[in-house]
Amino acid sequence: MPSRPMQPTTHLRPGFSRKAWISLGLVLVALHLLPWVIPNVLHVMIMIFLYAIMGQGWNVLGGYVGQFSFGHSVFFGLGAYVSSLLFVNLGWSPWFGILFSCAAGIVLGLFIGFLSFRYGLKGPFFALIMLAFAEIFHIIAMEWKAVGGALGILIPLEGNSPALMQFMDKEPFYFITLWMMVGSLYLVWKMEGTRMGLYFLATREDHDASEALGVDTFKVQMVAMAISAGMTAMGGTIYAQYLLYIDPDSTFGLANSVEIMLRPIIGGPGTILGPLLGSVVLTPLSEITRLAFQSYSGVHLMIYGLILVVVIMFLPNGIIGLVRNVFYKMRKRAG
Amino acid sequence: MKNNSFLTVRNVSKSFRGLDAITNVSLKLNPGEILGLIGPNGAGKTTLFNLITGFLRPNSGSVLFLGQNLMGMKPHEICKMGMARTFQIVKPFSQLSTLENVAVGSYNRMSNVKDVEEKTWEILKFVGLDKRALDPASNLTTPDRKRLELARALGTLPKLLLLDEVMAGLNPTEQEEIIDLVRKVRETGTAIFIIEHHMRVIMGLSDRIVVIHHGVCIAAGEPRVVCEDEKVIEAYLGKGAYLAEN
Numbered sequence: 001m002p003s004r005p006m007q008p009t010t011h012l013r014p015g016f017s018r019k020a021w022i023s024l025g026l027v028l029v030a031l032h033l034l035p036w037v038i039p040n041v042l043h044v045m046i047m048i049f050l051y052a053i054m055g056q057g058w059n060v061l062g063g064y065v066g067q068f069s070f071g072h073s074v075f076f077g078l079g080a081y082v083s084s085l086l087f088v089n090l091g092w093s094p095w096f097g098i099l100f101s102c103a104a105g106i107v108l109g110l111f112i113g114f115l116s117f118r119y120g121l122k123g124p125f126f127a128l129i130m131l132a133f134a135e136i137f138h139i140i141a142m143e144w145k146a147v148g149g150a151l152g153i154l155i156p157l158e159g160n161s162p163a164l165m166q167f168m169d170k171e172p173f174y175f176i177t178l179w180m181m182v183g184s185l186y187l188v189w190k191m192e193g194t195r196m197g198l199y200f201l202a203t204r205e206d207h208d209a210s211e212a213l214g215v216d217t218f219k220v221q222m223v224a225m226a227i228s229a230g231m232t233a234m235g236g237t238i239y240a241q242y243l244l245y246i247d248p249d250s251t252f253g254l255a256n257s258v259e260i261m262l263r264p265i266i267g268g269p270g271t272i273l274g275p276l277l278g279s280v281v282l283t284p285l286s287e288i289t290r291l292a293f294q295s296y297s298g299v300h301l302m303i304y305g306l307i308l309v310v311v312i313m314f315l316p317n318g319i320i321g322l323v324r325n326v327f328y329k330m331r332k333r334a335g
Numbered sequence: 336m337k338n339n340s341f342l343t344v345r346n347v348s349k350s351f352r353g354l355d356a357i358t359n360v361s362l363k364l365n366p367g368e369i370l371g372l373i374g375p376n377g378a379g380k381t382t383l384f385n386l387i388t389g390f391l392r393p394n395s396g397s398v399l400f401l402g403q404n405l406m407g408m409k410p411h412e413i414c415k416m417g418m419a420r421t422f423q424i425v426k427p428f429s430q431l432s433t434l435e436n437v438a439v440g441s442y443n444r445m446s447n448v449k450d451v452e453e454k455t456w457e458i459l460k461f462v463g464l465d466k467r468a469l470d471p472a473s474n475l476t477t478p479d480r481k482r483l484e485l486a487r488a489l490g491t492l493p494k495l496l497l498l499d500e501v502m503a504g505l506n507p508t509e510q511e512e513i514i515d516l517v518r519k520v521r522e523t524g525t526a527i528f529i530i531e532h533h534m535r536v537i538m539g540l541s542d543r544i545v546v547i548h549h550g551v552c553i554a555a556g557e558p559r560v561v562c563e564d565e566k567v568i569e570a571y572l573g574k575g576a577y578l579a580e581n
Contacts, residue, residue, distance in 0.1 A: 010452045011434055011469065195442045195451075198431075202439045205428035212388065212422070214414035214443040214491055270430075 013193030031178060035171045042170040046242065048276075048283040049177035050235055055263035055275030056184040057231030062261060063269035064197070065224040066204030070127040071134030072260045075105045075229045077251035079236025081141065084153045084246055087164070094165040098237040105233025106226045108133075113225035117218050120207070131257070138252035152247025155240065165241045173242050180238065181276065184231055188272050191227075200224055204270070232260065255301060259286070262304060266311050268320025277319050282307075340399070341366045341526060342495060347386055347396030349379075349550075356382045357393070357550045364495070369517070369527045371541030371558070373534075375571050379550040380530045381423055384497050387528075388420045389413045400495070415443060419493035421484040423500045423530075427472035434459065434468040436483055440490025455490065462486045462516060478509045485516065496520060498529040502536060514540060534572070538562070546571060 016024070035042060054076060062068045082104045083097030116129050142150050160168040167173060191197045199220045202210040207217050240246045250256065267278025285307075286300045293299035315322050342364040349357040357379045364370050372380050385391040387398050389410040398405045405413055419440070428436050437458055441451045459465040462482045467475060475483060481501050488496055498517070502510045514536060521527055531537045537544065537558070544561045546554040548570040554561050561567055 010448055011432075012438055012452050012455075013448050193448065195446060195448075198435060198439055198442065201431055201435070202428050205430060206426045208390065208410075209422065209426035209428065209487075210439065211390075211410035212414060212420050213440040213487055214411045215439065216409070216411045 012198070028182070032175075035174055042174050044284050044287055046170065046173050046177050047287065048279045049174075049181040050239055050242070051259065051263055051283055052181050052276040052279040053177070053184050053238075054232045054235035054260045055267070055279055056181075056188060057228045057235065058261050059228075059264040059269060059271075059275045060188065060191075060200075060231070061221075061224045061228035063264050063271065063274065064200040064204060065221055066270075067122070067221060067224070068127050069130040069228075069257075069261065071130030071132070071254075071257050072228075072232055073252050073254070073256035074130070074134040074137050075109065075232035076236040076239070076256060076260065077134075077137055077141065077246075077248070078104050078108055079233030080240040080246045080251045081147060081153070081236075082233075083237040084155055084240045085147060087155060088153060093163055094237055094241050095163070098234055101233045101237045102230045105229040105236075109225040109229025110222060113222045117221045117225075122207070131254070134252055134254065134257055138248050141248035141252055148247070150248060152245060152250075153240075155244040155246075157244060166244075173238070177238060180234070185272060185276065187227075187231075192272065196220070196223060201270070258301070258304065262308060264318075266307065266315075266318055268318030271318070271320045274318055274320050281319070340364075341368075341401065342387075342528070343399040344383075344387065345397050345399070347383075347393045347398065349382060349386055349391060349393045355550050357386065357547075359396070360547065360550070360552045361396075362545050362552065362555065364526055364528055366494075367521065367524055367526055368542050369521055369529065369540055371537040371544040372528065372530045372547070373532070373537055373544060373571065374547040378547045380547060381499055382550075383547070384420060384499055384528075384530065388418060388497060414491055414493075417492070417494035418497065419488035419491045419495075420497040421488050421499055421501055423503070425480045425484050427475065427480055427483055429471065429473035431472060432469050433464055433472055433475065433483060433486075436472050437486045437490045440487045441492075443491045458486050458489050461489070461519075463512070478505055481505060481509075481513065482516075485513070489520065493525055495526045495528065498527060498531075500530050500532065502531060502533060510536060534562075 034045065054072070057075070058069060058072050079101035082101040083094045086092040086097040086100060087094055112129065112133055116126050121129060141147055147153070158164050158166050160166065162172070199210070199215050202213070202215055203217045203220045210217050236251065263278035263282055264275040265278065266282060267276065268274030285303070289300040289303055311318065317324070340363055344360060344362045347357060347360050348355070360383060372383070374380050382391065386393050387405070389405060389408050389412070392406070400413070400416060400418060403416070428439070434452075434455055437455045438451050441454045441458070445451055445454065456465065456468070459468050462485055464479060464482055464486060467479060472480070472483060485498070485501060502513050505513065510533065517527060517529070517540060529537070529540065541558055543556060544558050545552060546561060546567050553566045553570060554564045562572065
């Protein structure tokens with residue numbers, strides 16, 4: 001039976017074949033069975049999904065619109081701090097707090113975006129603005145005693161209380177992160193086939209040509225910034241609830257910005273699956289090197305550096321780019 | 336008369352750090368007209384286009400399009416009013432397909448993805464790029480890239496089309512094809528403002544010609560008249576050049 005598209009397909013909005021939908025469904029089912037099959041990989045899986053979500057956030061701005069951010073940890077940290085502070089000080093459930101985190105991320109993102117995009121900042125200039133903002137928040141979090149200072153925030157353990165997003169087991173977090181990750185994939189997939197999605201790409205390719213064709217590049221970048229910041233901030237909340245401890249270095253630190261941006265860059269920037277693929281490759285690697293070189297902190301960063309150099313030299317479009325190239329060549333040889 | 340004119344450029348001046356690029360240029364374009372803009376290299380032709388389309392702001396003077404003052408408007412707003420341009424140095428969205436490139440323009444006038452795709456295919460067929468529709472723009476040859484510039488601008492369904500040297504770097508056959516396209520575009524009622532260096536092309540195509548030199552408008556009028564103008568011959572054509580070409 002020839003595979004029929006499930007929805008009206010155009011070249012501007014490509015749909016999936018029935019086969020693709022079925023295999024996607026099978027992967028999802030397999031992922032739902034995983035906690036009972038191999039329960040001891042759950043921590044790594046949670047971290048894979050978490051960084052895939054935040055990598056997807058970075059990807060919307062960096063991969064699709066081409067504005068490379070060197071300070072996405074600012075949204076991550078803000079998300080982690082906002083929900084944690086609301087919980088510790090006011091007793092608000094993180095389920096509620098995550099919405100505030102998302103909103104705070106969007107507001108901050110729009111503020112930074114307004115400052116940068118109004119003047120047409122691009123490339124290294126925008127990257128440095130983001131780096132500067134991450135560092136500002138890092139220092140504030142370090143110095144301001146009311147938000148925990150350098151010691152950070154210890155989220156009080158309330159036992160197994162789903163209403164407060166606290167669980168004794170890892171399974172709930174596994175499903176939360178899995179479904180948030182699926183949600184982020186769905187959002188970006190939906191976005192790709194819309195006018196705004198095409199405007200994102202056009203803006204990345206050439207600002208002037210986009211403007212000449214009626215694209216409001218300022219607005220396009222602001223929209224991307226809002227989606228990107230909100231998604232990353234929500235990841236921050238989940239991270240805080242999962243580890244129940246946050247401090248300025250592990251949230252607002254530069255290392256975290258690198259962690260977030262490396263995944264989409266290695267997986268394939270500007271592609272739907274890039275951040276997830278990058279996370280599948282990098283997250284286990286970082287967990288293993290951290291365990292193996294416990295007494296030498298920072299070794300995993302050196303390994304990251306090495307991988308980054310290799311990827312940028314040989315795979316400018318990430319793993320997805322490599323796969324696409326292989327397919328292209330295979331099809332050429334076949335046809 | 337002034338108020339109901341199509342495009343009016345009034346005493347526009349622009350200087351870059353004291354260097355006068357455009358000085359007191361005024362011109363007028365009528366609906367459905369093809370107006371040629373010629374002048375030596377560095378005369379300020381592209382600068383004038385940038386001033387009209389909102390990429391640059393003039394130091395003084397104003398530009399009126401369809402009775403509205405364009406001063407302070409951004410390029411995308413001017414595009415939405417019905418003015419489209421091409422770039423002298425082509426700017427394809429390299430990683431997007433040819434189809435997507437043109438669709439960016441078409442999305443200005445319609446939002447339904449099916450309508451956009453239909454319109455885009457129609458334009459691609461019109462300029463002869465339909466066979467390359469699904470290839471990435473980075474794979475296109477130079478003549479095809481020039482065509483793509485034109486196609487994208489046409490995608491915005493312009494009332495006025497500004498063409499900045501769309502024929503530079505093309506051989507005579509390819510030029511002929513573009514000239515045909517430009518004529519066909521005009522037949523649909525679109526006015527055209529065109530910068531071109533090839534005198535043969537501009538003489539055959541334009542209804543009127545404007546000549547600028549060192550940022551100053553030195554002549555304007557019908558092609559024949561302009562070509563016999565002493566100042567134009569001295570500044571641009573060289574003595575006997577026009578006669579030699581014909």
